[in-house]
Amino acid sequence: MNSLTIDPENLRVSMLTLVLRVTAIIGLVTCIPSAYAALEHGFVGVALLNAFTVLLAFGLLFFKRLPFRPRAILTCLLFYALGLGLLISVGSVSQIYLFGFSIVVVLLLGLRMGFYAALLSSVSMLAVGALGYAAPEIAEPRWGTDFSGWVLATINFSLVNITLTLGVGTILNAVNTMLSREIASSTSLDQERTTLRALIDALPDVVFTKDTAGRFVNCNQATLALFGAEREDQVAGKTVFELFESREIAEPYHADDLGVMAGRKLINREERSVDSEGRPIWYLTIKVPLMDSLGRITGLIGVSRDITALKQAEAERNKLLEVAELARRQAEAEKRKAEQDIRKAEERKAVAEESNRAKSAFLAMMSHELRTPLNAIIGFSEVLIDGKFGSTNDRQARYLTNVLSSGRHLLGLINGLLDLSKIEAGKLEISRQPCSLRGLAEEALSTVQPLADAKQIELVMDFADPRIPTVAADPVRCKQVFYNLLSNSIKFTPKGGKVTVTCAVAPSGRTVRTSIADSGPGIKSEDMARLFKPFEQLDHTGLHAVGGTGLGLALSKQLVELMGGEVGVTSAQGQGSVFFFELPVGTFEAEKRVASQRVGAAKPLALIVEDDPGARELLELTLEGDGYETKSAATGESAIVLARKCLPAVIVLDVFLPGIDGWEVLKSLRAAPDTADIPVVMASISSDRQKAFALGAIEHLTKPVDREALLAALRRHGFTSKVMTDPVHVLAVDDEPNHRMLVRAMLEPAGFRVTTVESGLAGLEVAKSEPCDLLLLDLALPDISGVEIVAALRQHEPTRRLPIFLVTAQEVSTALRERLHGDVELILSKGQLRMGDLVAEINRVLGRHP
């Protein structure tokens, strides 16, 4: 019996089935004896009824497709038919079947139908009695004689039947109601549970409950995912020790669990764990005890939130902070180190400066102390030789000559030594200006002529090419080199020999080589190397008492190298020697001119004052060809008016003019503040140089005016009056703050606009983007070397001709000097930077004429 399927419909169906089964079985069991007895007593109808009801019961039992209600009604009718049939045939003893009918109806069709069935049973029974069937077995059995007996039996029957039927029906209804209620409540509980479950499963947090033994009871999807499980039963009933691979991980959980079971709440505990794939994860966990209605702890409920991402972000942040802190510390250390380096460098510099100062002081003192007695030696011997105080005899005169020449030798040695020491200390200052080698050679030759004459040596100057370009050199030092090499050659050339000076542009076109060939004994190749070292005068057998200090060649080599050139010798024994030096062609002059032109922006204006139209035209052509704009005046008066009006960059002024002469013009120009600063070049047929300079002319030229001489003079002095009024913008690139400050302090009071930049790349940017007139560039910058900056600027058209001064604390090698030659105007030593010099050099290079 499926007694557990409790719902109202099923209950009635089950009861129907039960009734049918019982009826069928009892019918089957009673059918045969009953039918036999009936037939024996002649009740054929009863036997037939018997058989009919058994068959119907079986039919209904197995014919389940018939809906419940017809089946139930048929079953009820079966009982009614049986009851009625037996009542008629057997008598009131069969009233039990009518009672059964009422009960079956109330069971199968409800209370109301049961009541009707009970009434029908009573009525049927009374009707059978009324129809006169056998009397009920209250008295003797007789047929149709005692109706009152039937009434009595019917009343009794009805009382019992109705009472029991209604009782059974009521109980059944109550059961039915209870069942319905029970089912309804259980359904809503289920639904609630399902909702809750879905809710918990949907939570991203790990939610679980455990029993007191620490076994998982319930767990949501997140919990399953944590353990890599798919179903709840894979986790439920297990402890952390079974679920985590490592005891180490499980132990702290378990310890926490024990704490919670002991009644302590665990709030926001951070737990470290690993996920099912072994990756570290972090949880923020809450565990609280689970209690029953009596307050006993039956387990715990836990909620764990995955805060791995949070933790990772935090770790990331900490790491970043750490890195930042590390970087900060490193930067600090670097800064400290840099400061230390600067301090050390300053100390070193101070030491070097001190030692330099001491050396310079020593040199100055030595020079002074040696010159003082030499003055007496040379002076007295000179006056004696000259016979100023009476004549001497020949022998005395010869001796005195020896004293004098020895004295002069000594003086030469002192001067040479001083020069050499200065070169070695980097203190010899070399200027660079256009020098005519022809002029220098002529001067030097005239100086050594007496030496040559004394030995009857022929001095020849053979400048085959009339257009030798000017070189960039220091004229004084250049002359010194000429003198040294010439006197050296004369010294080693025997009497009656020949010394020839030649000059030619080198094949490269960038240098000019001057050669001095002698007809001396020549030099052995093994001696060549020693030749240019100090005090390495070669031993020439048979040529004793060769004068000279032994410093001349060494000094010449150093000087020429300082000027960016080189010295050399070619020689073969017995065939004489050829000493030569090469100096760079004066290219920077051309660049300088362009530079100042750029500063002046527009073409500079030249005012030509010349009354002779031919000469005027020539001057105009010359100047215009060199990038000037020209205006001309034929008289002094108009010249003054024009000069005041146009404020030309330069004035070329003829002396002899109709009306007031050039001198008067010059004076009145100088007298007016507007025109006082305009450079004036005087041109005259007389040689009035002194007068011209005294009146403030920058140059005096003899007519006819030589084109080159005029242009050279203008270049030397600059020509843009504009430059004088516009502040010159100097860009200083230096990583040393002190030096930047120094440059500012030097230049700003002198009226320059100074921009300072502390790194090479930034300097390069500024130089390219901001128009500046001159760049003061530190050679040793931390990010990019000065040499690279120079190269970059020279490749960039707008800065191709920007004048650059290289400022350096270090020695600049000759090779580097050569490389930079033409690209930088000047190399300045940081230690020796002086305000006056710097300003003067900037003015010189920019062609300013303050």
Add this chain to the structure above:
Amino acid sequence: MTIRVLLVEDNALNLELHRDLLEADGHEVIVCENAMEFRARIASGLVPDVVLMDILLPDGLGTTLLAELRSTSNLDDVPMIAITAHALAGDASRFIAAGFHAVITKPIDTRTFTADVARWARATSRKGE
């Protein structure tokens, strides 16, 4: 024309050379061997045509004496020539900047010495006229 030269020089040999050269050409030479003597001479009212001043004296510097002389009212335009063994680059311009009219570097050129001194003396005395 005879000029009166006040010669300040501490080295005896150089003093003799310079004095003899000047005297040989007929000039009057008054010598001082140190700063103290020079001051005494000036205090005594001497008015020379030119002063030849050594720079390094045992008791002072020629440049100091120059400044002293310049502050003496009637001697402020007496030409002063430095005659010195300080012959390094920049020395001469330093002395000119200090107020000397000219600088003669030792060793001197005996052949032009007196003429140079006389020219300077005359150039300035003419200015003073």
